[in-house]
Amino acid sequence: xxxxxxxxxxxxxxxxxxxxxxxxxxxxxxxxxxxxxxxxxxxxxxxxxxxxxxxxxxxxxxxxxxxxxxxxxxxxxxxxxxxxxxxxxxxxxxxxxxxxxxxxxxxxxxxxxxxxxxxxxxxxxxxxxxxxxxxxxxxxxxxxxxxxxxxxxxxxxxxxxxxxxxxxxxxxxxxxxxxxxxxxxxxxxxxxxxxxxxxxxxxxxxxxxxxxxxxxxxxxxxxxxxxxxxxxxxxxxxxxxxxxxxxxxxxxxxxxxxxxxxxxxxxxxxxxxxxxxxxxxxxxxxxxxxxxxxxxxxxxxxxxxxxxxxxxxxxxxxxxxxxxxxxxxxxxxxxxxxxxxxxxxxxxxxxxxxxxxxxxxxxxxxxxxxxxxxxxxxxxxxxxxxxxxxxxxxxxxxxxxxxxxxxxxxxxxxxxxxxxxxxxxxxxxxx
Amino acid sequence: xxxxxxxxxxxxxxxxxxxxxxxxxxxxxxxxxxxxxxxxxxxxxxxxxxxxxxxxxxxxxxxxxxxxxxxxxxxxxxxxxxxxxxxxxxxxxxxxxxxxxxxxxxxxxxxxxxxxxxxxxxxxxxxxxxxxxxxxxxxxxxxxxxxxxxxxxxxxxxxxxxxxxxxxxxxxxxxxxxxxxxxxxxxxxxxxxxxxxxxxxxxxxxxxxxxxxxxxxxxxxxxxxxxxxxxxxxxxxxxxxxxxxxxxxxxxxxxxxxxxxxxxxxxxxxxxxxxxxxxxxxxxxxxxxxxxxxxxxxxxxxxxxxxxx
Numbered sequence: 242x243x244x245x246x247x248x249x250x251x252x253x254x255x256x257x258x259x260x261x262x263x264x265x266x267x268x269x270x271x272x273x274x275x276x277x278x279x280x281x282x283x284x285x286x287x288x289x290x291x292x293x294x295x296x297x298x299x300x301x302x303x304x305x306x307x308x309x310x311x312x313x314x315x316x317x318x319x320x321x322x323x324x325x326x327x328x329x330x331x332x333x334x335x336x337x338x339x340x341x342x343x344x345x346x347x348x349x350x351x352x353x354x355x356x357x358x359x360x361x362x363x364x365x366x367x368x369x370x371x372x373x374x375x376x377x378x379x380x381x382x383x384x385x386x387x388x389x390x391x392x393x394x395x396x397x398x399x400x401x402x403x404x405x406x407x408x409x410x411x412x413x414x415x416x417x418x419x420x421x422x423x424x425x426x427x428x429x430x431x432x433x434x435x436x437x438x439x440x441x442x443x444x445x446x447x448x449x450x451x452x453x454x455x456x457x458x459x460x461x462x463x464x465x466x467x468x469x470x471x472x473x474x475x476x477x478x479x480x481x482x483x484x485x486x487x488x489x490x491x492x493x494x495x496x497x498x499x500x501x502x503x504x505x506x507x508x509x510x511x512x513x514x515x516x517x518x519x520x521x522x523x524x525x526x527x528x529x530x531x532x533x534x535x536x537x538x539x540x541x542x543x544x545x546x547x548x549x550x551x552x553x554x555x556x557x558x559x560x561x562x563x564x565x566x567x568x569x570x571x572x573x574x575x576x577x578x579x580x581x582x583x584x585x586x587x588x589x590x591x592x593x594x595x596x597x598x599x600x601x602x603x604x605x606x607x608x609x610x611x612x613x614x615x616x617x618x619x620x621x622x623x624x625x626x627x628x629x630x631x632x633x634x635x636x637x638x639x640x641x642x643x644x645x646x647x648x649x650x651x652x653x654x655x656x657x658x659x660x661x662x663x664x665x666x667x668x669x670x671x672x
Numbered sequence: 673x674x675x676x677x678x679x680x681x682x683x684x685x686x687x688x689x690x691x692x693x694x695x696x697x698x699x700x701x702x703x704x705x706x707x708x709x710x711x712x713x714x715x716x717x718x719x720x721x722x723x724x725x726x727x728x729x730x731x732x733x734x735x736x737x738x739x740x741x742x743x744x745x746x747x748x749x750x751x752x753x754x755x756x757x758x759x760x761x762x763x764x765x766x767x768x769x770x771x772x773x774x775x776x777x778x779x780x781x782x783x784x785x786x787x788x789x790x791x792x793x794x795x796x797x798x799x800x801x802x803x804x805x806x807x808x809x810x811x812x813x814x815x816x817x818x819x820x821x822x823x824x825x826x827x828x829x830x831x832x833x834x835x836x837x838x839x840x841x842x843x844x845x846x847x848x849x850x851x852x853x854x855x856x857x858x859x860x861x862x863x864x865x866x867x868x869x870x871x872x873x874x875x876x877x878x879x880x881x882x883x884x885x886x887x888x889x890x891x892x893x894x895x896x897x898x899x900x901x902x903x904x905x906x907x908x909x910x911x912x913x914x915x916x917x918x919x920x921x922x923x924x925x926x927x928x929x930x931x932x933x934x935x936x937x938x939x940x941x942x943x944x945x946x947x948x949x950x951x952x953x954x955x956x957x958x959x960x961x962x963x964x965x966x967x968x969x970x971x972x973x974x975x976x977x978x979x980x981x
Contacts, residue, residue: 316923320943327729348730494837494927495815635945638924645928649839 276306276566282336282553283318285522288587295583299573306566308334326350331558333567337383339374339550343628346377352557353380357568363576366593374551374625383554384571387589389518389611390547390618391444392533399511399529403427407532408512410621413540414449414477417512421486424511435486436512437504438493440478441644443637445514445536448546449474451623452539462630464665472658475647479654490648500526517618518552518589520611533614535621545623549615552589590615632668639664723952733949740953751954753929754937760843761933762910765850770902773854777861778891791859798855806849807919811836814845836920839930846916846931857902864898865891896977904969911962914939934958 282292289312296308311332313321319341325331331350345351358364358381364372367385375383393408400407405424408417421435439445447457456465481487488509496502500522505513515523517533524531536546555574557567573580581596586608591597597612604612643661646652652660723740725733744751780790797806813819814835821832835841868891876886892899914935917925925932925940938958942951 323729323943323946345730348728350730490927491834491838495834497922497924641924642926642928645839645926649928651839651928 276563278306278308278334278563278567278570279311279332280308280334280570281311281318281322281332283313283315284336285314287521287525288312291584291587295574295580298577298579298583299570303569306570308570326558329560331560333558333561333563334570335556335558336386337554337556339554340629340633342375342383342554342556343377344631345556346380346382350559351382352559352561352564352567353382354384354557354568354571355381357565357572361565361568362572366576366595368592368594370549370625371551371592375554375556377628383551383556384575385551385589385592386553386555386574386584387518387551387586387591388549388615389516389552389589390549390615390622391448391536392515392517392520392614393536394505394513394515394520394523394531394533396505396511396527397530397532399428400424408534408537410535410538410617412534412537413543414452414537415540417537418477418481418484418486421481421512422484425485428511432492432509434488434504434510436481436488437496437510437514438478438482438487438490438644438648439514440475440648441493441641442498442514443640444516446474446640447626448536450546451548451626452537452543452546454544456626458627458630458633460627463669464662468658468662471661472654475644475654475657475661478644479647482648490645493648494645505531516552517611517614518586520614521587521607524607533610535618545621547618548622548625549619550625551592586612630669632671635668636665639668719952719955722949723956725949727948727952728946729948730946736949740950741957743950744953744957750929750932750937754925754932754934757843757930757932758911758913758934761847761850761913762907764844765847766903766906766910768847769851769854769906770857770899772851773858773902774861774895774899776854777858777865780858780862781865791862794858795855798853804915804919807916810845810849810916811920837927839926839928842921842927842930846913846920849916850910850913857906860898860902861895864895868894893978897979900969900973900977904966907965907969908962911958911965 280292280296282288284292289310292312293310296310300306300308322331322335326345335351337345337351342351354362354375362384364384371385371388372381374385374388375381395407397407403424405420405427408420412420417436424435425433443457450456450466450470453470455470459465478487482489487493488504492504492507492509495507496504500506500515500519503513503515503523504510506523506526513523514536520531520533539546555571557564557571561567574584575591575593576596578596578599581591581593581600582603584591585600585604590612591600601609601612639661643652643657646660647654647657722733724736724738726736726739727733776794780787780794784790811818815821815837818835820835824830824832833841835845872890872894873886876890881889912935913933917931917933917936918939921927921931921936923936923940923944925936934954935958938951938954941947941954
């Protein structure tokens with residue numbers, strides 16, 4: 242009887258000792274760091290590594306500040322941010338997207354940053370356009386972490402072996418259709434096509450509309466195009482499907498708009514549509530050599546379809562306890578040379594010209610290609626589109642569904658277009 | 673008076689004794705009880721309140737009366753669409769799964785060697801069933817150049833379609849996934865089969881009854897309480913199914929909403945578009961539908977379920 246008792250007591254003591262040690266361990270950094278900042282971003286491992294390294298540099302230079310990083314994939318990121326914001330527990334520094342910044346800013350979840358500009362937040366090297374890209378209703382709510390623009394990615398080897406001319410800056414929509422069919426025929430691989438079926442992809446539709454001088458949405462939040470336009474759009478892809486230029490609908494349905502299930506990565510098509518900063522991620526998943534160029538143009542008389550946009554922004558929670566420190570961190574991210582080197586162009590091309598110049602020589606081949614592409618595009622892009630209205634997320638899904646209905650033969654092009662306009666109008670009316 | 677006092681005292685002490693005797697039990701129950709009240713009942717009532725509001729998570733909920741419910745039944749085509757998908761799934765998967773489970777249970781009940789091993793093996797898929805890993809595995813099996821199509825190509829020489837990304841077949845791959853998870857009803861069937869008195873079969877054998885006749889006249893009627901139990905539990909489970917559709921369609925319910933389970937639609941409304949109030953109303957409609965189904969099952973059960981009296 243004594244032995245087990247002894248054991249239990251020794252165990253208890255050991256446990257208490259361990260707990261005490263753990264408390265000591267926790268107390269150390271907690272005492273040293275009186276400012277704790279929570280930073281939250283979406284992205285993969287590459288981004289996490291670079292961000293954590295940058296935070297370490299900041300903490301070394303600023304004793305007394307501790308930055309805790311939290312990261313999730315895009316799909317899980319927004320539900321959790323919304324839940325935390327609702328629970329009055331939002332992170333201090335929040336990675337924002339152009340689609341969501343309006344909703345968060347207008348619901349007073351973000352801090353206006355104008356008060357810090359020129360003090361703790363230095364935007365001296367930012368162009369006016371770069372500053373404006375983080376504005377909502379005239380106030381700054383987000384700081385651009387890098388610019389990007391839409392990019393056509395293609396398998397260079399596939400085009401070389403097939404002897405078909407690869408797409409370039411002057412390729413029009415009509416050219417794209419032609420060269421896709423040519424490549425599919427020349428490649429002689431069954432189940433291999435020229436291009437992904439982008440009829441359901443909002444970003445590609447937007448560019449196509451803009452080359453025609455239209456927009457997805459008007460500034461007052463209505464559809465920026467009519468039934469006739471969307472009929473033409475769905476018909477373009479229906480024709481390309483019939484001609485064997487783009488992938489079949491059951492293949493395209495596997496694409497969930499992530500690099501790992503893009504038709505290019507799955508080896509089903511030679512051309513995919515993405516964004517310039519994603520070149521690094523795509524190349525990591527593709528065995529074949531990739532190259533990037535612009536989205537197709539409107540041909541003679543066409544307007545610029547693309548625009549430069551902040552691929553990601555940093556915002557500050559309206560409820561942060563350390564607004565000054567958070568603003569200082571933002572400033573560090575966009576101005577410090579060491580931070581710029583650690584971050585590279587993984588989030589996009591830095592908005593500060595000084596940082597870009599300092600970072601360029603250290604970039605690897607892919608980073609250089611992406612940065613040079615954005616540089617080359619800057620003279621070919623149009624203005625930023627009006628902010629997406631509430632319901633834009635639903636319409637993005639709707640475009641995909643209608644394109645699938647047409648692709649699988651469940652609806653004719655005309656019926657699909659009519660249904661699209663009806664449903665989209667309902668969604669926008671509901672808000 | 674003294675007598676009354678003593679009885680009261682005795683009663684009191686008896687009650688006390690009873691309480692003290694059960695105290696340990698209540699204490700052990702406490703973690704569950706706290707969890708049930710705080711984590712299940714509380715939030716459930718909270719969601720009932722939210723179902724009458726407009727709530728986007730960022731701003732405070734605004735009272736909307738019955739507007740959400742009115743919209744569900746009058747102006748929401750996706751409600752009908754997702755209900756249809758869920759009903760097809762329930763109506764196909766529950767009977768097929770139960771039949772399959774009963775067949776395997778009958779097979780295992782013949783007293784073969786290594787029964788417990790087989791039982792464990794057949795039960796395994798049910799343990800894994802709701803998991804993300806299995807749904808991912810399913811996606812790989814039924815994709816364009818997945819294992820299923822490779823086998824078809826080898827045996828029949830035909831290139832099969834991409835089952836999971838084709839609106840004609842996607843839902844049925846989910847039904848097959850559900851049937852494959854027949855383990856838990858099978859275990860219950862097996863226990864039920866064990867309870868049927870052997871002398872009934874012996875008497876029937878003496879009377880010259882065939883195997884089929886014994887099955888129809890003894891096994892099935894004696895098993896009806898277990899069938900009933902399994903049917904109710906599996907129906908509720910099928911209505912609630914979410915993970916397989918979510919993983920296989922990556923949350924889209926596609927292609928063309930062919931795998932848009934009701935729960936998935938609810939999830940999209942809540943976490944895709946932040947219409948928490950509307951999603952809460954959708955959830956309570958589902959609760960009502962499942963409750964109706966269960967009540968209906970219990971009402972009809974008296975006509976076909978035979979309890980051993």
